[in-house]
Amino acid sequence: MDEEEIVSAPREARSPGQLVALVEALIFVASEPVTTKVLADVLEEERESIEAAIEQLQSDYLSRDSGLQVREIAGGWQLATRTDFHEEVRSFLKTRPSAKLSLASLETLAVIAYKQPVTVPEILEIRGVQSASAIKTLLDKRLIVAKGRKETVGRPMQYGTSKDFLIQFGLNDLSELPSIEDFEDLVQ
Amino acid sequence: MDEEEIVSAPREARSPGQLVALVEALIFVASEPVTTKVLADVLEEERESIEAAIEQLQSDYLSRDSGLQVREIAGGWQLATRTDFHEEVRSFLKTRPSAKLSLASLETLAVIAYKQPVTVPEILEIRGVQSASAIKTLLDKRLIVAKGRKETVGRPMQYGTSKDFLIQFGLNDLSELPSIEDFEDLVQ
Amino acid sequence: MNEQPEQFTFDFRESTAQIVGGASEDLKIKIGDFAGPLDLLLFLIRQEQANIFDIPIARITEKYLEYIRLMKRLDISIAADFLVMAATLIEIKSKMLLPRDPFAGEEEEIEDPRQELVDRLLEYEKFKTAAGMLYERSTVEQAIFTRGPIESDDNNAEIDASVFDLLTVFQKIVARHVDEIKLEIEREEISLADMMRTLKKRIFEFGEVSMLKFFEEMHSKREIVTAFTAVLEIVRTESVKLLQATTFGDVILKKI
Numbered sequence: 001m002d003e004e005e006i007v008s009a010p011r012e013a014r015s016p017g018q019l020v021a022l023v024e025a026l027i028f029v030a031s032e033p034v035t036t037k038v039l040a041d042v043l044e045e046e047r048e049s050i051e052a053a054i055e056q057l058q059s060d061y062l063s064r065d066s067g068l069q070v071r072e073i074a075g076g077w078q079l080a081t082r083t084d085f086h087e088e089v090r091s092f093l094k095t096r097p098s099a100k101l102s103l104a105s106l107e108t109l110a111v112i113a114y115k116q117p118v119t120v121p122e123i124l125e126i127r128g129v130q131s132a133s134a135i136k137t138l139l140d141k142r143l144i145v146a147k148g149r150k151e152t153v154g155r156p157m158q159y160g161t162s163k164d165f166l167i168q169f170g171l172n173d174l175s176e177l178p179s180i181e182d183f184e185d186l187v188q
Numbered sequence: 189m190d191e192e193e194i195v196s197a198p199r200e201a202r203s204p205g206q207l208v209a210l211v212e213a214l215i216f217v218a219s220e221p222v223t224t225k226v227l228a229d230v231l232e233e234e235r236e237s238i239e240a241a242i243e244q245l246q247s248d249y250l251s252r253d254s255g256l257q258v259r260e261i262a263g264g265w266q267l268a269t270r271t272d273f274h275e276e277v278r279s280f281l282k283t284r285p286s287a288k289l290s291l292a293s294l295e296t297l298a299v300i301a302y303k304q305p306v307t308v309p310e311i312l313e314i315r316g317v318q319s320a321s322a323i324k325t326l327l328d329k330r331l332i333v334a335k336g337r338k339e340t341v342g343r344p345m346q347y348g349t350s351k352d353f354l355i356q357f358g359l360n361d362l363s364e365l366p367s368i369e370d371f372e373d374l375v376q
Numbered sequence: 377m378n379e380q381p382e383q384f385t386f387d388f389r390e391s392t393a394q395i396v397g398g399a400s401e402d403l404k405i406k407i408g409d410f411a412g413p414l415d416l417l418l419f420l421i422r423q424e425q426a427n428i429f430d431i432p433i434a435r436i437t438e439k440y441l442e443y444i445r446l447m448k449r450l451d452i453s454i455a456a457d458f459l460v461m462a463a464t465l466i467e468i469k470s471k472m473l474l475p476r477d478p479f480a481g482e483e484e485e486i487e488d489p490r491q492e493l494v495d496r497l498l499e500y501e502k503f504k505t506a507a508g509m510l511y512e513r514s515t516v517e518q519a520i521f522t523r524g525p526i527e528s529d530d531n532n533a534e535i536d537a538s539v540f541d542l543l544t545v546f547q548k549i550v551a552r553h554v555d556e557i558k559l560e561i562e563r564e565e566i567s568l569a570d571m572m573r574t575l576k577k578r579i580f581e582f583g584e585v586s587m588l589k590f591f592e593e594m595h596s597k598r599e600i601v602t603a604f605t606a607v608l609e610i611v612r613t614e615s616v617k618l619l620q621a622t623t624f625g626d627v628i629l630k631k632i
Contacts, residue, residue, distance in 0.1 A: 017253055025255030025269040026280050031529050042280045060252065065205055067213030071520075079523060081213040086519035092214050092230045097518045103411045103507070110506035126503060128496065129412030129457040139540045146539050148364045155363075157370045162538075169510060170517040183505040184498075219524035268526070281528055291545075298546035315549055357539050366543045 016053070019045065020060070023053045024070075024079075033076025033167070074166035075173055101137070108134035109143060113165070114180045117147040117158035135159065143168065204241070207233065208248070211241045212267075221264025289325075296322035297331060301353070301365060305335040305346035323347065331356065413461035414500040416443060421497075428497060431490055433472055437465040468493060566599060571606040579616055579629050587618075587627040 014022070022043060027034055040050045054077060058070045068079055081089055090096070101109065108131045111123050123131045138144040147160040161174070171177065202210070210231060215222055228238045242265055246258045257270050269277050289297065296319045299311050311319045326332040335348040349362070359365065410416040418428075420439045426432050444462055447454050471489035579585050587607060594600045607629065610616050615632040 021253055021255035021270070022273060022276055023255070025273045025277060028256055028267070028523065029269055029277055029281065029526065029528055038283070042283055043276065064248065064252070065209055067209035067211070068216055079216070081217060081521045082209070083516070083519040085210060085213045086521075088210055088231065089213055089217055089521050093217060093521070097515075100511070101514070103415075106507040106511055107411050107415075107503060110503045110510055113510070114503065114506060124457075126500060127412050128414040128461065128500060129455060139538075142538070145358070146364075146366055146370075147358070148360055157366055168517055169513045170520075171513075178506075178509065180502050180506060183502040183509075213521075216523050217521045267523070277528070294541065295545050295549055298542045299549060301542055302546050316552065357542070359539065364539075366539055370543075 014045075016049075016056070019043070019049060019053045020056045023050065024057055027057075027070065027077050028079055030078075032163075033072075033074050033078040035076045039077075072172050073170065074163050101141075102134070104129075104131070105134040105137050109138055109161075109165075112138070112144050112159050113161050113174070113177060116160035117150070118160075119150050119156040119158050121156060202233075204237075204244070207231070207237060207241045208244045211238065212245055215245075215258065215265050216267055218266075221261045221266040223264045226264075290322070292317075292319070293322040293325050295319075297326055297349075297353075300326070300332050300347050301349050301362075304348035304362075305338070306348075307338050307344040307346050309344055311347075411504070412455075413458045414497060415504065416440065416458070417461065418497060418501060418504070429494060431494065433465065433469050433490060437462075437469050440465055464493065566602060568602055568605055568609070571599075571602045572609055575603070575606050575629070576610055576614060579610070579614075579631055584619075584628050584630040587629060589626075590629075 023039055026039060026042065036047060036050050036054070039045075039054075040047045043050070054070065060066075061068060061070050067082055067085060069082055071078055071080055107127055108123060111126050111131075112118055115122065115126070120131065120135065123135075135144070139146075142162055142164045144159050144165065145162045147158045149155040150158050165171075166173065211227055214227060214230065224235060224238050224242070227233075227242075228235045231238070242258065248254075249256060249258050255270055255273060256267055259266055259268055295315055296311060299314050299319075300306055303310065303314065308319065308323065311323070323332070327334075330350055330352045332347050332353065333350045335346045337343040338346050353359075354361065410419065417436070417440065420436055420443070421428055421431060424432065424435060424439065426436065441462060444454060444458060447458075468489045575585065575590065578590075590607075591600055591603055594603050607618075610629070611618055617630055617632055619628040619630050620626070
């Protein structure tokens, strides 16, 4: 209902600068990366205007040597600190780099990322070793999620990577992963 | 260890612009308003330099008509959206998926998902605590629906999960819910 | 013997594992966690500077078994998968020793017994390299921070739960329930005599008592059983009768 009212109310035209500022405010308050589409919908603007505003915002942050950056991640936009300040930020937050994933977990994650949706037996086939505890770790860290059952004997659970995976590994979407065949050349 | 090293290592002098950017990054990541003193301590700078940096930052945000502002609150500094955008910000937040489920709601939802159709007294029996408000929350969020009455004393209402539940949790149908067996190997 | 400091390092960039230790026969190695038998095998092949397409199977099998024995000696539990691989290696080794079938036609392609293993190793190594890539990506990402919590966050988060959370939560509830049942058993039991005394006192005080209400006061199945027995005993021994207004309705204990 509310939405309809908003739609019907005549809205004053925004200047490009105002739109940039609004986009900045919304990206800031969002707790997750926001897509261009969501911004366009909420602000009732054309996709193109939003894209232009984001581009402007990005270059503003860059040109004024801000401590922050506007970056594209997991299909959306996000404000984040500049990488070169990581030491200061970490000592301020008194955090340590989070525990690194074990070799087994990383391998399991790589198999899931490239073969998703994939079942436990299929992971075993590739890694040659049981991966149960690695899968549990990855589920606990929300890097992978259950993706329904495979219609095969025993209907085993399938796994795939999550949105958190994209965020934690700095990916916009899965297509940004280098192709697995590319690693063939590196092998040997 | 790392921190000590940082402390003892002679630090390169920062340009005023760099300090402004650093202050911006720290205020951004902080979970509470940050005082000038804390910033001075962490960055090992004079109070005066920090004050100057904040002033600079504040006027930067103002002069470029940013959607954000640096504001002083509770004796500390904080980044926040500009007040005149409050309507847009509010309507944006409204479109975001609704609030996090409390543990009580999540527990109640788990019981309903796995034991459906299930009545309030049965949920009480399993959880050991009253679940009335959790059930209301779940009904409001359309994650559960009433599924007719149970033909027993008092004919209590039975609840089950909804179609929205399947969508939210990425399931095709209820048979895709992981079973204890699926995770037995993982949980050990 | 001179205890040498033992080291095991793994460097993703070089993608090699190193086992560093004394050169003596009694070599003690701090065994790092090879991610699996294929990982160990790749390591051994590289250590022996062998060609993966022409694995010196006898030598590699020997090294592999040596490693397994070492793990056993050091009391490291060996995953079954490592043993399965040992069996596979031995099988391939013995196949290699078999003389070629003299009746096999020339044109018939003779499958190399090592082929399947080589294929698996190559496939595995791709993912191992991919794991290294992920590792580096996550290291870079760890240098980036997002904003701290702000006021509006409380009404602005997705339903932050997965089906895995549902299951975990459900298991916890069930576990909690088991604890409660245990507690119940530990609680001091009310004796039949006490139960009869309580009930009798109430009947004579109020004239009648609802059996349903009385049972609802009970905390456990055992107490309900005791209460039920108490009702039967009182009806049998005292001047008390049972009344029921409707079928399946409440039963009233009434003083005669």
